[in-house]
Amino acid sequence: MNDKLFVIVDYGMGNIQSVLNAFAHLQCRAILSQAERDLEKADAIILPGVGAFGEAMSHLRELGLIKALNRNVLKRKKPFLGICLGMQLIGLDSTENGKYEGLGWIPGHVRLIAVPGGWKLPHIGWNEIRITGETPLFESIQNDFNFYFVHSFQMECADRYVVARCNYGVEIAAAVQHENIFATQFHPEKSQENGLRLLRNFIHQVQARERRLC
Amino acid sequence: MLKTRLISCLVLRNNVIVQSIGFRRYLPVGGAGISMEFVAQWDVDEIFLVDITATKESRKSNRDLIASVSKNCFVPLTVGGGIHDLEDIKIAIRAGADKISINSEAVRNPAFITDASRRYGSQCIVVSMDVKRDESKKQHEVFADSGKAATGLEAVQWAKTVEAHGAGEIFLNSIDRDGMKNGYDLEVLRRVSEAVSIPVIACGGVGVMAHFVAGVLEGRASAVAAANIFHHTEHSTIVAKAYLRNAGIPVRLNTAAKYAGFSFDD
Numbered sequence: 198m199n200d201k202l203f204v205i206v207d208y209g210m211g212n213i214q215s216v217l218n219a220f221a222h223l224q225c226r227a228i229l230s231q232a233e234r235d236l237e238k239a240d241a242i243i244l245p246g247v248g249a250f251g252e253a254m255s256h257l258r259e260l261g262l263i264k265a266l267n268r269n270v271l272k273r274k275k276p277f278l279g280i281c282l283g284m285q286l287i288g289l290d291s292t293e294n295g296k297y298e299g300l301g302w303i304p305g306h307v308r309l310i311a312v313p314g315g316w317k318l319p320h321i322g323w324n325e326i327r328i329t330g331e332t333p334l335f336e337s338i339q340n341d342f343n344f345y346f347v348h349s350f351q352m353e354c355a356d357r358y359v360v361a362r363c364n365y366g367v368e369i370a371a372a373v374q375h376e377n378i379f380a381t382q383f384h385p386e387k388s389q390e391n392g393l394r395l396l397r398n399f400i401h402q403v404q405a406r407e408r409r410l411c
Numbered sequence: 412m413l414k415t416r417l418i419s420c421l422v423l424r425n426n427v428i429v430q431s432i433g434f435r436r437y438l439p440v441g442g443a444g445i446s447m448e449f450v451a452q453w454d455v456d457e458i459f460l461v462d463i464t465a466t467k468e469s470r471k472s473n474r475d476l477i478a479s480v481s482k483n484c485f486v487p488l489t490v491g492g493g494i495h496d497l498e499d500i501k502i503a504i505r506a507g508a509d510k511i512s513i514n515s516e517a518v519r520n521p522a523f524i525t526d527a528s529r530r531y532g533s534q535c536i537v538v539s540m541d542v543k544r545d546e547s548k549k550q551h552e553v554f555a556d557s558g559k560a561a562t563g564l565e566a567v568q569w570a571k572t573v574e575a576h577g578a579g580e581i582f583l584n585s586i587d588r589d590g591m592k593n594g595y596d597l598e599v600l601r602r603v604s605e606a607v608s609i610p611v612i613a614c615g616g617v618g619v620m621a622h623f624v625a626g627v628l629e630g631r632a633s634a635v636a637a638a639n640i641f642h643h644t645e646h647s648t649i650v651a652k653a654y655l656r657n658a659g660i661p662v663r664l665n666t667a668a669k670y671a672g673f674s675f676d677d
Contacts, residue, residue, distance in 0.1 A: 211504065211531070211532075211535070212504055212507070212508070212509045214478070214481065214504070214505060214506060214507040215481065215488075215507055215509055218481060218482050218483075218484075218485075218507060219485060221482075222482075222483065222485075247509075247531065247532055247534065247535055248530070248531050248532040248535070249529065249530075249532055252530075282532075294529075317608050317609060317610050317633065318608070318609075319533065319534040319579055319580075319609075319610075320413070321416075321534060321579070321580065321610050321633070322413050322414055322415075322416050322456070322610075322633070322634070323413070323414040323416065323456055323663040324412070324413045324414065325412060325414075341663070341664065341665055343414060343663040343665070345456075345486070345487060347487070347510075347534045348534060349533070349534065364412065365413055384487070384509075386485065387485060387486055387487045387509060388485070388486075389485050389486055389665060390485075390665065391665075392485060393485060
């Protein structure tokens, strides 16, 4: 059993149980929580989420978690993994059902995917990613690079943050990374072996960080 | 490139996985946990678990069962049956479902689709349509309550309505073809797929692997689903993928299994 504490932020949005199941399967001490004190205790923070951007931000605000997230991820540099909507929330803003401000950790704008005519939205299913930047997230994944996506909006940001892309009529940022901040537009918890491998790579980052601090 | 999804449909009746034939006869397969474990470890891209007796018995979907099957399910899991309000959706998602399928309640109250997709995002909300061909009118009618209740709704029109209400996907099942092994109802599949811009999942009637290929190429489905053919047939999901790939359809190949040389059921 891994002794590090992985806190999955439970802010009332989406399939968080699936994320907990995946970390449990990987023998991690993972909990679902919406308590500020758990973010303080966490060794790593996971922000999952499926749903609408504006509603997600207002839940985080109502729960009083925004300051704690900023403090633990930006200041204390705890490893962070955003998944799907959790990736979008770290951008500056979104135009989903209006205009909403995000956490602003990565200077990106969340916009409806500008698919060519005839392409269906949401972008649902297994799509192949290309690794476009330095990242430990995809270590040991070979041959098959399919991950499960389900989204209509995507993060538009500078190339230097994007570590993987996929194509769905247009280029889509599949994963971003900035220092201790990792995020994937796809769902690693639902991408079978590849997804579990990615989560394991994230867990290794958390363990390596502790060793560096010792 | 986005892959064509192969979906395994698990039909739950009184908490037992069954093979369904014409929405009338049911052959027991076994416990949900075992069935789930098999398909989740094969090459299936998604699992669709539908409880066909939940609505009839006016009970909610089985939270404990969803929780136990989702525990080791690392592909997307859609849960349907007995979903009538936002609380039901919340319970199913909390138990481990990734997407929710609404059928009878969507017919009774289309605004529910809108409420659900506003709350959980349209990508989370699948609307299931059980359709039956009406020979006299040369069109298809939608049936609610596990194929028991005629609704008077025409299939293509209803598909457009659910899309307009915010459905993220349509799961299109043919009552006539259910368990008949004579292939998807390609006519309604194609008409619905071409009428909406959300993904359409084909279901009902797969008897040989070539039917999956026809569902994609002729029926224009975004994803192909089946239930009965995946039971009692070892590695049938892998054979299905081999067929799709040999027809030039992009699929995700993930296991160590060899995909070449499958042709035994023609």
